[in-house]
Amino acid sequence: MPFDKKFSESLAKSIRIHALNMTSSGNSSHVASVLSIADILSVLYGSVLNIKPEKPDWANRDRFILSKGHAGAGVYAALAEVGFLPISILKEHYQNGSILSGHVSHKGVPGVELSTGSLGHGLGVACGIAYAAKLDGDSFRIFNLMSDGECDEGSNWEAVLFASHHKLSNVVNIIDYNKLQSLDSVESTLSLEPFKDKWEAFGWKTIEINGHSHQDLFSALNSSSNRPTCIIANTIKGKGVSFMENSVLWHYRSPQGDEFEKAIIEVENA
């Protein structure tokens, strides 16, 4: 399948606009965390994942887990854009009685494999699915998307050892390396560098790319190996809205009023 870059970039734009709308009307946090991964989600849902919206439980589907569950709005938006959910449901995000909680939830939401929100769970569960798939001779792949701050959690490193020991070549772990976490930069909190060397040393095939380049993402996500794959995606937290970029504030702040209008215009005109 040839890669349709235009389609992919326009899907990312839709995800960003949904994310702005959802976090604005829900008065909720984490908009910058979603903007950071909009391109990754777009390439995955639009061009990489082998999934069937009309059959969300199809046995041989690729699995995707959002381990950085606080960016759930982005997954809901992507699922809606590719047909798992009606677009109209997105406005219920964060509302009383909705099925769309701030942190991604599988309850009643077709297409979500795992509810997350506590950091450090996704990769281990992905490895469990991958191990079972190997036992069963299944050919699908399991994608996990985690954050850089999340790498502080020791549970991930247990899973990292497990995946390479068992040669889980069906696992692709993507790290949203936006260099910011909750209070501060990654560098001043717990430095991860030399990051690529760490993953390589743990036995993972590691690819470092620009996490906003759809072409790079597409190539990296489709590369294969006899080892588990880690994609370190260099990203910008808040990508696409100039005043949200690289600022911890927008981990928390909800876009309202003028700020909301400005943000929408920037994304639309990009």
Place this chain on the structure above:
Amino acid sequence: MRDTFIEELTKIARNDPNVLLLTGDLGFGVFENFRKEYPKQFLNVGVAEQNMSMIAAGLALKGKRVFTYSIGNFPTLRCLEQIRNDICYHDLNVTIVSIGGGFSYGALGMSHHATEDLSIMRALPNITCVAPSSLEETKDATFQLYKKKGPSYLRLDKSNASYDKSENFILGKALKVREGEDVTLIAAGGVLQEALKAAESLEGSSITSRVLSMHTIKPIDEDAIIEAVKKTKGIITIEENNILGGLGGAVSEVCMERNLRPLFFKRLGMRDEYSSVVGDQDFLRNHYGLDHVSIATHVRKLLSDI
């Protein structure tokens, strides 16, 4: 209990290739046969209980029937959030097995005593919690938990009670192992043997005891508790666990909500403390007042205070 469990699980695995046994690097001298016979159904995940629980969740999401295994608090408290979010919230077919319930690991010390696990695991929605008291109960519990959908916790003990079985083991139904009218002794786990010995010694003073093995802590058998309150004078619960929130907590919740007023009610267990003294299981039972002599003394005193 451990050997009985693994014997039964080996039989289950023989008939169901979908069954997987995960261990956190424990089970020396226990799993050799299982491993030899069913190498594809055995997985040592390493000393990594959080990952063991996440791997279990992933396997179960893909349709496997998983047992995780370790000792003391390692497969439970060490990875509690993985159990809560990944296994229980997703209602997955995973049975968490801990050997070394209560004081089983005796002189190894506090780190190896599981004395809050019953309370904590019981508080997780969706999970069934079982602490068998005899080898036969262990065998039946293993099989019935395997058949049951959803997560479960199986707490095994080094000690075990033995009694003549008059009823069949059914998850969620207490086993009446002795009939009596003055007091009901409700125990979970191997410490039932102390309750039975106490009952025997009390009979010498013409005090008769109903003894229940409350192997399933959750869902608890409300009917058995109601009947016990109606047919005997008072209730004593016995567990190698904190009295807060475990067996005693569960029984008292039923009494309050059902408006049942036994003439006396006593929870025997750890009185909100850690087991900091050194000794084997019997020594620790003595120290913490869970031995048959202490139980019998409580019964006499409570009856005379009525």
